Amino acid sequence: MKKKKFLSVLLAAAMVTSLLAGCGGGSGAASADTSGGGSDSAQSSDSAQADSAASGDVEEITWMFWDDLNATEDLISLGYKDVIDRFNTDYAGQYHCTPITTNLEEYYTKLNALVASGDTPDCFIVSPGPNLTDYVTPGVAADLTSILKDENPDWYASFNGGMFDKQTYDGKIYAVPANLAAACVFYNTEIFEEAGVEVPTTYTELLDACQKIQDAGYTPISISAGTAWCLSMLVGYLCDREGGPDNLDAITNGTGNWLDPTFINAGNKMVELSQYFQKTAAGDTNDVATAAFYNGEAAMLIQGSWVIGQINGANPEFEDKCGVFQFPGIEGGADPNRIIAKTDSFCMSSTTEHKDAVVALLKYFTDETAQKYTAEVGGKIPVTNVEVDYDKAPKQLSYVMDILANTTGTLGFYNESLASTEAGSAFDDAMVAVYLGDLTVEEGFQQVQDFYDENVN
């Protein structure tokens, strides 16, 4: 009997411990998984450091990013991988950075989950605008003002003017930009020549060009409505060309209405242009639509200049036949020289215990090597006053720089310039619905206005 009792107690104990071990194993596996998303090769080369990290001498930090550093062909992402590798090599034995990577679509969801569970990465990428506000308001992102201005004045001075405008809230800086990209129209010069088309400077010319290209047997515009922000970027440009900065300002301060004629006109023009999209635009993802452009199936791609790294990484031969022009103006509309621009910006967690390590890492993203790489290899615009050899840089970058030289102002993505991330999604969703023919232009903007009436105003 005693034996039986002993046995039953033993079995119960075994069950409990195995359950607990199960839980423990789960969390361990999860943390291994998050780091595993990053760079296997970097990890294997850094295994020695990881060992020493385990001994407690090395300060371990995490850095979260929206692309898989190992699987990617994107030259900018590969540049970030270099930065992490350089950082880990130079600071071997002192600091070690482990990347946590996701794909772009799930990035904020996963970041939010980590934040909510109290595991905020020490350093993470965020788009300026309402996304950044989401992390600034609740105090997730650390105030970097004194770190930049007081503790590292030289570093702060190395940035070009105006680079911190979109990262500043009430005079406090919450993120460090690493590069700048501008949205333009990329075009296939060979197709343009074959169809006998000149670079369009007005909306009417753009329509003409599209018609001629279609007649020549090519898809005029490759765009993705499957990835909603790609389509909404085009609408954002049309809204700005119609109504200029007043449009967004009026929406932001509550005096404007989404049913104003400038927005409706922009929506109508998007519908008009949509007859020149590739047939599969409704379901194509951003990557598929971009590939259709650099594989020579479509003549134009309206995209941010970060796509240069993607195009040249995937199809290096395409560089020679890829031209860039500014998004055309609308006759009778607003200033045609404004451009959609966006920075990759990094935040530091306000709860990090490794402030020095994160600041050291942030400096690596903006040091000379990284910034030169950004321009000369990645094709994006540097944020510091580094000297760039534009002969080495992708040809498209110099076209973008020419366009930038003539711009009179910049604006953010429309969906990233609205009241909240949810407002941005409401705009995106409505525009996709309009494109699909599910809603009329008026109904689409009414849906956005309804969202504002209920949640914002």
Next chain:
Amino acid sequence: MDKMLRNKKAICVFMAPGIILFTLVLFIPICQSVYYSFCDYDALTAPQFIGLKNYTKLMKDSTMMTALKNSAFFMVFSIVSQLLFGLLLAGLLTNIKKGRNLFKNIYYLPCVLSSAALGLLWMFIFSPKLGINQLLEQVGIEGPLWLMDTKGTIILPMWVIAFVALWQYVGQSMMLYMAQISGVSTALYEASYIDGCTRLKTFRYITLPLLRPMMATAMSLNAIGSLKFFDLVFNMTEGGPNHKTEVLATHLYTQGFKYFKYGYASAIGVVLLVLCLLVTFLINKFVKVENYEM
């Protein structure tokens, strides 16, 4: 065994792991989310009690209505289709002599695969540039936008996802029914054959009545599973275009994890919980179970 049951300590010790686990991972979180559903809570600052506001907002939320409609469609579709196809497959497989195990494994295989991976796989198959539409184009047919079409009350993407879910989970229903069928005594069948029953009649008058208890179980499992269904929808459409394929679980996920509205998301969770309980209750009440000696 009787001695063991009289020993209170032993009972406690054996029950403890289950009860502790249930309390920790299920009961406490359920209570918490019921509480959060009455709060304005963004997971970063302390929850603020706002009474029924989340629920009144839910009633007016058009996406919530779409999600309820889609989830209801999904539930009805899977209960009916799993019942029919599960029974059909089980009936067929118990009656074939060769290759029973092989087919059993083939039909059951999708069940053990990761839904996330399958979701991606089917997304590729239904994407306009890669899969079915390319095949259709070869024979001169322009395929529809499988995952982006928005016409009709129940839109095409919901039918597509429901079909994929049926393909994935029909093996499970089949296994449940097969297990029950194999428990039916062969004497009953032999007796029926002697009395002149055809195979079809045997199935109708012997197998089906004896399967009833399992039908109730399988139906409740299907109903609950399809109400809280998430992975295939999220991986194939993410609730889009324009929230038209949103189901309760994806709406909950978007509101909670994308927009930090944990209070609101908890309210959706509570609605989901109540629906699951209600459906289980109804199925158990209306599917009559009689126990026969087998």
